[in-house]
Amino acid sequence: xxxxxILDKLKLRLTDIEHLGAALALxxxxxxxxxxxxxxxxxxxxxxxxxSLAHTQFTDPEIGKLLFSLxxxxxxxxxxxxxxAIYREVNRSYVKELKxxxxxxxxxxxxxxxxxxxxxxxxxSSNFKLFSPQLSKIVELKRRQADYLGWKxxxxxxxxxxxxxxxxxxxxxxxxxxxKEFLTDYVKKISNSKVRxxxxxxxxxxxxxxxxxxxxxxxxxxxxxxEAGRMDESAHPFSTSxxxxxxxxxxxxxxxxxxYSLGSTIHEVGxxxxxxxxxxxxxxxxxxxxxxxGIHESxxxxxxxxxxxxxxxxxxxxxxxxxxxxxxxxxxxLEEFYNIINLVKPSLIRTEADEVTYNLHIVIRFEIEKELxxxxxxxxxxxxxxxxxxxxxxxxxxxxxxxxxxxxxxxSAGLFGYFPTYTLGNLYxxxxxxxxxxxxxxxxxxxxxxxxxxxxxxxxxxxxxxxxLFTAAELCQRVTGxxxxxxHYMRYITGKYNKIYKI
Ligand code: CO
Numbered sequence: 001x002x003x004x005x006i007l008d009k010l011k012l013r014l015t016d017i018e019h020l021g022a023a024l025a026l027x028x029x030x031x032x033x034x035x036x037x038x039x040x041x042x043x044x045x046x047x048x049x050x051x052s053l054a055h056t057q058f059t060d061p062e063i064g065k066l067l068f069s070l071x072x073x074x075x076x077x078x079x080x081x082x083x084x085a086i087y088r089e090v091n092r093s094y095v096k097e098l099k100x101x102x103x104x105x106x107x108x109x110x111x112x113x114x115x116x117x118x119x120x121x122x123x124x125s126s127n128f129k130l131f132s133p134q135l136s137k138i139v140e141l142k143r144r145q146a147d148y149l150g151w152k153x154x155x156x157x158x159x160x161x162x163x164x165x166x167x168x169x170x171x172x173x174x175x176x177x178x179x180k181e182f183l184t185d186y187v188k189k190i191s192n193s194k195v196r197x198x199x200x201x202x203x204x205x206x207x208x209x210x211x212x213x214x215x216x217x218x219x220x221x222x223x224x225x226x227e228a229g230r231m232d233e234s235a236h237p238f239s240t241s242x243x244x245x246x247x248x249x250x251x252x253x254x255x256x257x258x259x260y261s262l263g264s265t266i267h268e269v270g271x272x273x274x275x276x277x278x279x280x281x282x283x284x285x286x287x288x289x290x291x292x293x294g295i296h297e298s299x300x301x302x303x304x305x306x307x308x309x310x311x312x313x314x315x316x317x318x319x320x321x322x323x324x325x326x327x328x329x330x331x332x333x334l335e336e337f338y339n340i341i342n343l344v345k346p347s348l349i350r351t352e353a354d355e356v357t358y359n360l361h362i363v364i365r366f367e368i369e370k371e372l373x374x375x376x377x378x379x380x381x382x383x384x385x386x387x388x389x390x391x392x393x394x395x396x397x398x399x400x401x402x403x404x405x406x407x408x409x410x411x412s413a414g415l416f417g418y419f420p421t422y423t424l425g426n427l428y429x430x431x432x433x434x435x436x437x438x439x440x441x442x443x444x445x446x447x448x449x450x451x452x453x454x455x456x457x458x459x460x461x462x463x464x465x466x467x468x469l470f471t472a473a474e475l476c477q478r479v480t481g482x483x484x485x486x487x488h489y490m491r492y493i494t495g496k497y498n499k500i501y502k503i
Contacts, residue, residue: 006073013063020054064094064098172424204258208255249271270299297424298429347396348404356493364393427484433492435480
């Protein structure tokens, strides 16, 4: 068979599998947005059947044969950069999937799907013991998964590979350690600052329908295409995509906090802009999907924090916010508003944390899940360990499990190795933003005039459009001229907060 026929055959197969993946993603979206509570068990079975079907299709020996033929062309240097990336990525996933027995994939899908409902109940009643048996089962399955996949230094490495290919826990540990030292020290500097910021001026009762309207206004202004996506509500905001033309985001609203939803909305919009920026002609191949979770998260963090919590951004949006909600904003100056939304205060809930303390929440989760997977700690001790780390790193006391160890959905879904990608995203975001400003010195001036398209175009050209053509490390090098360097993030934090807190 010639090269073109092999590639065409492979693309055809991959597109079918991609469609199954999209159906699973849609069921997952529905589970968080629409599904009635009693549907949990049935849904778990449906998800298990489809997951197993996707697994069987992807591990079909025919795909192995096609990859084997491509390998010959690759060795002879006959694949161009795009073909080569397709081979590299499909082969990597194929080899990995082949290592997981069908029965295992089925069991993991069924267990995590069932666990979701139990986690919701446990969190509602703040009862870790209710969730503990399910979590123990999931941890045991994830350890087995790591063993099937193979690992050298730590079983956690095998799980990290799912979200951030090529990265080891050793590298994460060293980058996080440096960051943890900087942040714990910097948080102290902020708490010793004479500047006192109070959120009391943002208090009020807000009409949720108007909040929704404002969120939609901001989302579309920065570039979210509502003709190619939807915005709904869920307990835990997230974004997902079912292919070209259908990128979904969710958010959540509070009647007494008008800005509660906005951070999440802009964050998820950042994810969706990446999905909407992938090239539809590559759909079904790795070139039509995002690089890694870390790079995906860099996009959401860019919009949420570096853009969405910046002064120029609010110079444009604040007069609009004042129009939507005259009270209390007509009596509040932009400068003061800007300081309030950038308040730094150690807190309990990760998703509500400010951008300075946020990464400490992640360091805690990374340290815990790594030790859970390598067996140095046990599930039953989690609340105790969680609470003591919060005391040590953030100086906060956890009142109950609902606001402590039960707050995140991730572990119930079997997502071990996912948390570090949030902080990696923060680190990448500052590095990309730094380069964008070098390329476009008037960038922030444009923001203050409500012009976000030039920045989005920069992201599209430099990052979105390539899909998986480059690895995360290659992309970072290509866009910024160096590997991932946490210094950019630390410089960004000090540059911004030294001013706010007069440090
Ligand atoms: Co995100």
